[in-house]
Amino acid sequence: MIDVIDLNKSFYLHDKKNKLVVNNNINVHFKQGALIWIFGNSGSGKSTFLNSVTGVHNIDSGIVKIDGFPISDVVDNEKSIYRLNNCGLVFQFFELIKSLNAYANASIPLQLLKKNKRDIEMALNPLFEVFDIEHIKQKKPKELSGGEKQRVAIIRALCTSPRFLFADEITASLDMDMSSFMYGYLRKYIKRKNGVGVFVSHDPVIKNYIDEIYEMKEGKLIRCDG
Numbered sequence: 236m237i238d239v240i241d242l243n244k245s246f247y248l249h250d251k252k253n254k255l256v257v258n259n260n261i262n263v264h265f266k267q268g269a270l271i272w273i274f275g276n277s278g279s280g281k282s283t284f285l286n287s288v289t290g291v292h293n294i295d296s297g298i299v300k301i302d303g304f305p306i307s308d309v310v311d312n313e314k315s316i317y318r319l320n321n322c323g324l325v326f327q328f329f330e331l332i333k334s335l336n337a338y339a340n341a342s343i344p345l346q347l348l349k350k351n352k353r354d355i356e357m358a359l360n361p362l363f364e365v366f367d368i369e370h371i372k373q374k375k376p377k378e379l380s381g382g383e384k385q386r387v388a389i390i391r392a393l394c395t396s397p398r399f400l401f402a403d404e405i406t407a408s409l410d411m412d413m414s415s416f417m418y419g420y421l422r423k424y425i426k427r428k429n430g431v432g433v434f435v436s437h438d439p440v441i442k443n444y445i446d447e448i449y450e451m452k453e454g455k456l457i458r459c460d461g
């Protein structure tokens with residue numbers, strides 16, 4: 236489960252004095268096994284929320300617990316270790332390393348976990364196969380299409396078998412068939428792990444694959460179903 240208590244996140248404006256409040260006192264509980272869909276206008280604070288919850292950004296105040304672990308209250312190094320072992324993150328703009336090929340990019344979390352070559356192959360090969368991009372393993376990011384880069388970023392997030400998945404617009408560059416396949420695959424994955432999947436998306440295809448819907452609006456996360 237994920238517990239967010241009185242979460243506040245703001246950014247300094249250019250004058251370095253005033254602040255733009257982006258996540259405004261958010262309280263939310265995501266239960267084990269749930270797939271969560273967050274939608275909202277561009278600039279409403281959805282990506283910021285994912286970064287706040289996962290500790291990628293330092294928050295102004297509040298508490299975030301993932302499976303009871305107080306990720307908001309530990310030092311950066313502990314945050315990184317917890318994330319590496321328990322969370323998969325897919326960033327909106329992929330964040331692939333230009334100088335590494337697709338396979339090496341996807342393997343980064345496993346390299347950080349000091350896995351050997353054979354374990355890395357066993358984790359990555361089935362994912363490259365299931366997402367139909369086996370043929371691009373040796374290509375660098377600049378040689379890949381948007382949808383191929385997106386799938387590499389998804390494989391990088393999944394290769395450690397995390398229980399918690401935070402995915403930002405993961406089907407923005409995929410066609411409708413691949414989007415349906417991806418959400419269907421990830422739904423089964425989260426249910427099997429009894430984890431939590433938090434999906435930020437503008438893609439209506441996601442509707443058939445989620446359990447709870449929230450809108451990010453004026454800094455608040457508002458439950459829209461049930």
Ligand SMILES: Nc1ncnc2c1ncn2[C@@H]1O[C@H](COP(=O)(O)OP(=O)(O)OP(=O)(O)O)[C@@H](O)[C@H]1O
Nearest residue numbers: 246247257275276277278279280281282283284327
């Ligand atoms: N690092 C930053 N420094 C300053 N302002 C930021 C920073 N990151 C985001 N913002 C601002 O915070 C607000 C929310 O941005 P965010 O990226 O969370 O929106 P979003 O809901 O994900 O939008 P989109 O749907 O376009 O991806 C925006 O006004 C943005 O300009």
Ligand SMILES: [Mg+2]
Nearest residue numbers: 281282283327
């Ligand atoms: Mg965003």
